Amino acid sequence: MTELGSTPAQTVGPYLAIGLPWPDGPYATVEDAEHAVWIRGIVYDGAGVPVPDALVETWQADQYGRFASPADSNEVATGFRGFGRCPTDLEGLYGIRTVRPGPVREPDGVEQAPHIDVAVFARGLLHQVVTRIYFPENERANAADPVLTRVPMERRDTLIARIGPDGYRFDVRLQGAGETVFFDV
Amino acid sequence: MRSPRQRSEPTEHGGYRRDPEGTHPPLDSPSYRSTVLRHPKQPLILLPHRMTELTGPVFGEDRIGPVDHDLTRQHAAEPQGQRIIVHGRLLDGNGKPVPHSLVEIWQANAGGRYRHTGDRWPSPLDPNFDGVGRTLTDARGNYEFITIKPGAYPWGNHDNAWRPAHIHFSLFGTAFPQRLVTQMYFPDDPLFAQDPIFNSVPDPAARQRMVSEFDLARTVDHWALAFRFDIVLRGSAATPFEDEEHEA
Numbered sequence A: 001m002t003e004l005g006s007t008p009a010q011t012v013g014p015y016l017a018i019g020l021p022w023p024d025g026p027y028a029t030v031e032d033a034e035h036a037v038w039i040r041g042i043v044y045d046g047a048g049v050p051v052p053d054a055l056v057e058t059w060q061a062d063q064y065g066r067f068a069s070p071a072d073s074n075e076v077a078t079g080f081r082g083f084g085r086c087p088t089d090l091e092g093l094y095g096i097r098t099v100r101p102g103p104v105r106e107p108d109g110v111e112q113a114p115h116i117d118v119a120v121f122a123r124g125l126l127h128q129v130v131t132r133i134y135f136p137e138n139e140r141a142n143a144a145d146p147v148l149t150r151v152p153m154e155r156r157d158t159l160i161a162r163i164g165p166d167g168y169r170f171d172v173r174l175q176g177a178g179e180t181v182f183f184d185v
Numbered sequence B: 001m002r003s004p005r006q007r008s009e010p011t012e013h014g015g016y017r018r019d020p021e022g023t024h025p026p027l028d029s030p031s032y033r034s035t036v037l038r039h040p041k042q043p044l045i046l047l048p049h050r051m052t053e054l055t056g057p058v059f060g061e062d063r064i065g066p067v068d069h070d071l072t073r074q075h076a077a078e079p080q081g082q083r084i085i086v087h088g089r090l091l092d093g094n095g096k097p098v099p100h101s102l103v104e105i106w107q108a109n110a111g112g113r114y115r116h117t118g119d120r121w122p123s124p125l126d127p128n129f130d131g132v133g134r135t136l137t138d139a140r141g142n143y144e145f146i147t148i149k150p151g152a153y154p155w156g157n158h159d160n161a162w163r164p165a166h167i168h169f170s171l172f173g174t175a176f177p178q179r180l181v182t183q184m185y186f187p188d189d190p191l192f193a194q195d196p197i198f199n200s201v202p203d204p205a206a207r208q209r210m211v212s213e214f215d216l217a218r219t220v221d222h223w224a225l226a227f228r229f230d231i232v233l234r235g236s237a238a239t240p241f242e243d244e245e246h247e248a
């Protein structure tokens, strides 16, 4: 078995907007899917200034905890893609149309609390940063989640979305006060 | 960024191997000024790979238009510049091709100008060049684009700063930890030495993996030069482990 070294990551640079956004990018599920919500948020830099040249990508299970991937043998809900991609606008705002995922039952019996994997790309980020969105309704499951419990208690709230007018709010703070927890994936 | 304590945890069975230190740029790379306010200061927390990380989106032909792979045929006339073929294989860290996987690229035109409102570098836009391409790898992990060689461009990071010619690449592989956005460079570029983005990769051997090779065999007489750029995404830790079991 040959092990090959990975190609290094590089920044998306300031002009990612010509190459990466898709017209249907923000739709992790079809627009009119049952229980579809928006998750919106602002990406901030270390000075608290919104980042207008970032891209947020999301990956998640459907409401039954199933992934739209060949590695998951279960069928997902109709119209569910599970992947969302949205550039930030001039105010640093992104939005993903999706459904709140169900808990994910692992082959070893462990149950993960409902969550969304998030990757953030931007000018000035030489490698994407990865975080997770959890949900405020799932207090019990969150307290037992195998990933969330690795996070120091005082920083866990940076990973929990807030309830907003038409869905959820999840801001990303790249640096400084209230810095979002990022993972070594 | 990634502390040795976290890295020493074993890679869980079924997960993706973690890259050796020095493969990827540290997020805190002060010579690239935009990193100063954008890199996290708290340590990253190790994410064991579970279902969410063992899966990833798959995209099909429906996402690709008929000339998306040929950046010289997206307008009524051809763009200015040196026509080139950029091709290669998409592999995982076990040397296995990644078939039917989405490859996205974007780049500047021959004069180093992007079709983006934020690009104010006074080199003309080319009405026949958008600089955006998309394709899927074939069953053996091969991809190919036809484009023009992008120009270098100034960027104000430091005195007389110029980015070496490059093409931005975006890859998915089959699982979330394989997601990669990188840049392809051209061989022997004299601008490498002063570029903090290229040099942000600490390991010189890893840095070299971002440099394409001139490929004489794939040039087309009286038509195009060719460059080969193989891309390696992280390998699954499960595969060699299972192989060992079978061989034992």
Ligand SMILES: [Fe+3]
Binding pocket: A013, B163, B166, B168
């Ligand atoms: Fe660029």
